[in-house]
Each structure stands twice: as C-alpha cells, then as structure tokens.
Amino acid sequence: MKRLVDVFLSISILILFSPIFLIVAGGVRLQLGSPIIFKQQRPGLHHKPFQLYKLRTMINEKEKNGVLLTDEERLTALGKWIRKYSLDELPQFINVLKGEMSIVGPRPLLMEYLPLYNEEQLLRHTVKPGITGWAQVNGRNAITWEEKFKLDIWYAKNQNLLLDSRILVLTFIKVLKREGITQQGSATMTKFHGTKEAQ
Numbered sequence: 001m002k003r004l005v006d007v008f009l010s011i012s013i014l015i016l017f018s019p020i021f022l023i024v025a026g027g028v029r030l031q032l033g034s035p036i037i038f039k040q041q042r043p044g045l046h047h048k049p050f051q052l053y054k055l056r057t058m059i060n061e062k063e064k065n066g067v068l069l070t071d072e073e074r075l076t077a078l079g080k081w082i083r084k085y086s087l088d089e090l091p092q093f094i095n096v097l098k099g100e101m102s103i104v105g106p107r108p109l110l111m112e113y114l115p116l117y118n119e120e121q122l123l124r125h126t127v128k129p130g131i132t133g134w135a136q137v138n139g140r141n142a143i144t145w146e147e148k149f150k151l152d153i154w155y156a157k158n159q160n161l162l163l164d165s166r167i168l169v170l171t172f173i174k175v176l177k178r179e180g181i182t183q184q185g186s187a188t189m190t191k192f193h194g195t196k197e198a199q
Contacts, residue, residue, distance in 0.1 A: 001161060006103050010093040021055075021090050024082060028056055031078050037091055042108035045128045050100040052108055053091035057082050086175050092131045104164040105130025106152035109192070116194035117149075124152040127159060134163075137170035141189040 014021075028036050038056040041049045057079030061069050068074065075083075082088045095101040101108065108129035117124075134155035135148040143151075155163070 002102065002164070003099075005161070005164075006096050009103055010096040014090075014093050014097075017090055020087070024055065024087050027078055028082075031076060032056055032059060038088075041111055042129070043111055043114055043125060044100050044108060045125065047114060047125050049111065050095065050098075050108075052101075053094055055082055055088040055091060057088050089131050096131065100128075102128040102130045104132055104159075104167050106133050106155065107136065113192050116192060118195060120153060121149045121195070123156050124149060127156045132167060132171040134167060137167055137174055140174070145192045146195060 025036050036056055038054045038058075039051050040054075042052040044050045057076065058071065058074040059076060061074055063069060079088075092101060093103075096103055105128050106124040133152065135143070135151040138151050139147065
C-alpha cells in the first residue's frame with residue numbers, strides 16, 4: 001500500500017509542479033550553468049547505494065589548493081530561495097518512482113557517514129530513505145545529529161500509513177513556514193563526525 005501511495009503521489013506532484021520546475025530549472029541553467037540536476041551517491045535501503053537527484057543550488061568554486069569552498073560560500077542567492085521552498089527536492093520524486101526512495105522515510109545521508117554509525121543508528125537503514133520524514137517535521141536541520149537519528153530510528157520502528165499521512169501534513173506546514181532549513185552557524189547542516197559510541 002505504501003508503494004502504491006508513493007507512486008500515485010509522485011506522479012501527481014511531478015505533473016502538478018512541472019511548470020514551476022521548468023521555470024526554476026531555467027533559472028539554475030542561466031545562473032549556475034550545467035548540470036541542472038545534482039547527482040550524488042547515497043545509501044538506501046540496507047545501505048544499498050543509489051544516485052540521489054536534486055536541483056543544483058551551489059557553484060563549484062574551489063580554493064587555490066583545489067578544495068571546494070564551504071557550503072555557505074558556494075550557495076547562491078537563487079540556491080537559497082530554492083532551498084527555502086524545498087524546490088531542490090522535486091527531482092527526488094523520480095527516485096521514488098524508481099523505487100529507490102519513499103516519500104516518507106529517514107533522509108538519505110552521505111555514504112561517508114556509514115562507518116560512523118553505531119549499531120542503533122544503523123537501524124535507520126532498515127526502511128527506504130524518504131524525501132521527508134519524522135526528523136524533518138521535528139526540527140529538520142535545526143536539531144543535532146543525535147536527535148535526528150533518534151527520530152529516524154523511532155520512525156523505522158513505528159512506521160505506518162497513518163503516521164506517514166501526519167508527516168506529510170506537517171511537512172506542508174513546515175515548508176510554508178520555512179522552518180529548520182539551516183543549522184545555526186551553517187548554511188545547511190554541519191558534518192556528522194560520529195557519536196562517542198561510534199568512535
């Protein structure tokens with residue numbers, strides 16, 4: 001049933017938001033150039049890697065030593081606006097249609113974080129990653145990594161369609177209010193370096 005809901009909602013949202021997506025994608029092409037879609041390998045269900053799709057919001061400027069500038073330095077004004085309304089997430093509905101993600105689930109994080117998780121934190125990968133999730137409607141990037149993982153694990157243990165419906169409603173409210181988009185002192189979210197238990 002969850003898969004049927006994912007497919008139905010993803011097709012509906014992609015059709016409904018296609019005009020907005022084309023306009024925003026055009027703005028990304030004019031300001032940032034190609035590629036318009038940012039692709040990055042992320043861990044999915046049971047840690048299986050997949051290519052995550054997002055609208056590009058950052059430039060690729062590097063320091064003299066070849067290291068990328070910080071997220072805050074690379075995030076453009078257009079990118080900030082796109083993220084404010086979560087429009088950069090729209091291409092992920094294609095990931096949902098492909099069966100790599102669900103609309104609701106723990107956010108797919110970086111592959112480099114996998115060795116840093118403790119045994120309990122790995123439980124977040126026992127369900128498909130999602131576009132939105134329990135952690136996103138309870139603080140998003142404004143809470144600590146440990147708080148976020150606890151929320152993800154709770155969802156993995158308690159997921160059901162009623163909970164998913166509640167999360168979708170709360171997500172809509174959060175997007176309208178533009179809450180929790182960034183963490184204090186960071187353009188997005190500071191990097192995860194592992195908890196004491198994982199070190």
